[in-house]
Amino acid sequence: MHDFSITSPSRVCAATGRELQPGDVFVSALVEVGDRLQRRDFARGAWTDSVEGCVGWWRSHVPTGREQPAETPREVMLNLLDRWKQDRAERDRTYVLALWLVRRKVLRFDDTVGESPKADNEPLRLFCPSTGTSYDIAVAKPSAERQQQIQSELIELLYGKSA
Numbered sequence: 001m002h003d004f005s006i007t008s009p010s011r012v013c014a015a016t017g018r019e020l021q022p023g024d025v026f027v028s029a030l031v032e033v034g035d036r037l038q039r040r041d042f043a044r045g046a047w048t049d050s051v052e053g054c055v056g057w058w059r060s061h062v063p064t065g066r067e068q069p070a071e072t073p074r075e076v077m078l079n080l081l082d083r084w085k086q087d088r089a090e091r092d093r094t095y096v097l098a099l100w101l102v103r104r105k106v107l108r109f110d111d112t113v114g115e116s117p118k119a120d121n122e123p124l125r126l127f128c129p130s131t132g133t134s135y136d137i138a139v140a141k142p143s144a145e146r147q148q149q150i151q152s153e154l155i156e157l158l159y160g161k162s163a
Contacts, residue, residue: 011062013043022064028072029057030080030157039157055080072158074106078128081135091140096150098126098137110134 011020020026025044030037032053040051049057056076081097084090101107110125123136142150 012041013046014040015042015046018043018046020062022062024062025059026062027057027059030055030076037157055083074101074130077101077106077158078131078133085135085137091138092142092146093150095124095137095140096142096147097154098124098135100151100154102126106130107135 012018013020013026020041020043027042027044027047029040029042029047029051031040031051032038032055037055042051047057051057056073056079058073058076077097078101081094081101084094084097087094098107102109107126107128110127123138126135126137127133128135141147
């Protein structure tokens with residue numbers, strides 16, 4: 001199972017060690033390091049799209065004042081869903097991420113099969129209107145405590161802030 005190395009935007013370039021200042025443009029990347037998924041931030045000019053183990057990346061800037069950090073692009077979240085879906089050890093994280101994407105209106109329940117599985121072993125059928133892609137997600141309901149833990153990890157990993 002992948003483990004998270006959760007950090008908010010570091011404000012330090014992972015490649016150069018240079019401190020990022022308010023208003024600086026940077027790239028956040030989700031990178032697989034062994035069995036861990038880490039967020040790394042790169043200053044503009046230090047980023048190359050050939051970072052080994054990169055799951056997805058997005059461009060942002062260091063907020064100034066009370067400005068909120070930018071959201072992670074839906075393509076990065078869908079790519080993460082695709083990757084986790086392939087790993088049986090990530091079933092509970094995949095299920096929570098899928099429902100989280102429904103709540104964020106990135107995915108919706110597939111109207112052709114209804115909103116929920118008919119039997120416990122049937123997958124949850126979801127649809128992404130922006131890409132036209134259907135997803136079959138194994139139902140792996142975690143405990144309430146585990147669900148909260150996964151949601152907090154996702155918020156920090158993808159948005160760089162605590163839940």
